[in-house]
Amino acid sequence: MSDDLIPTWEDVARSYGRKIYNFAYRLTGNRDDASDLVQEVLLRVRKGLASYTPGSFEGWLWRITRNAFLDSVRKAKRRPTSPLPDDDRISLVSSPSPDEVLASVRLSEDIQSALLKLPLDFRECVVLCDVVGLSYEEIANAVDIPVGTVRSRIHRGRKMLRGLLTWPL
Template sequence: MAMEGGGRATGNRNRQLRVAADELQAVDGRDYPEDNITIVNTTTMSHPQQVRDDEWAEPAEGLLGTAVFDATGDKAAMPSWDELVRQHADRVYRLAYRLSGNQHDAEDLTQETFIRVFRSVQNYQPGTFEGWLHRITTNLFLDMVRRRARIRMEALPEDYDRVPADDPNPEQIYHDARLGPDLQAALDSLPPEFRAAVVLCDIEGLSYEEIGATLGVKLGTVRSRIHRGRQALRDYLAAHPEHSGAYSRPARSAG
């Protein structure tokens, strides 16, 4: 796998996520004549901070292939790589961005999600394909956070001063410039487990039962994480009035 840049002038915006063709051939035996296959071109993908959550919709024609496979389990209807990406790339990238809070990690998570899906799709049991995508993306994010935390703690000297520096790093400067005072800033303040629960519930619209299945936790844990996550968001917004309009929890049943 490789990440290819689109030139210094345009930075991350022209990045394409690509995977070696032989990796796909090893999965489904189909011929992929090109050396690399484009997974997602982020220039054609709606960016989360540019689109309101209620504006997202799947293309009507895009759900047909996966829906048939999901309903029947017929291996003959198993979606191709192109079908998987075309139908679900926007949704996976949006979730990855909301969870990670930055484009670079969202791209990496999106790429890894589709690799995992494509390698496992032959063994997928019909049920809820989108729920499966949610579960893979969210678990990859949580694994990434835990791995980074472990590496960071192992690298710290015993006398490390845990007071954070005042100066923002380059990634934070880019992140703040891109997002401004919006929902993502508040979400970024949450612990990863709370953030995942709130994003899946209040942004992705999953029920508590679906979130429990996605995260592999009990219903009571889901309720607790969402409650505590929402409270943490309110506390953050109270302390940062410039973000006060960023979060408005939709009215919905508890699931």
């Protein structure tokens, strides 16, 4: 999305809703939390668009998303994580064999479970980088920390994750 245009709320929902949902799900492991976050973010975006001035739209959006997420963490008590939803299975699009499907689902479950064991600061940067696809600078902008800190958190997060997963993958 171009930085010099102000998108409509529908544009934001269509273009970023799924990413926000995945960001939230990978951070919380909980579908309800993820849906709540998408709703909350889109609500804040709708209100914020009235006063939004063209600039780094993604930076603005992910700051809102991250703040909404942190607010929800502060408000809610930690809930137990639910197993992976059916979506995880049906979105495997390449018609692999049943064994491969099973292996992929297990791998996804293992990674998700390992992600949830990372400290929130690390998990947040890893998810923004590897799930959402932001650059270090965009993450620094969204999380409001120096790029060097982003680099360190991503590295330490992935390294911890590696220790939590069974190798070879």
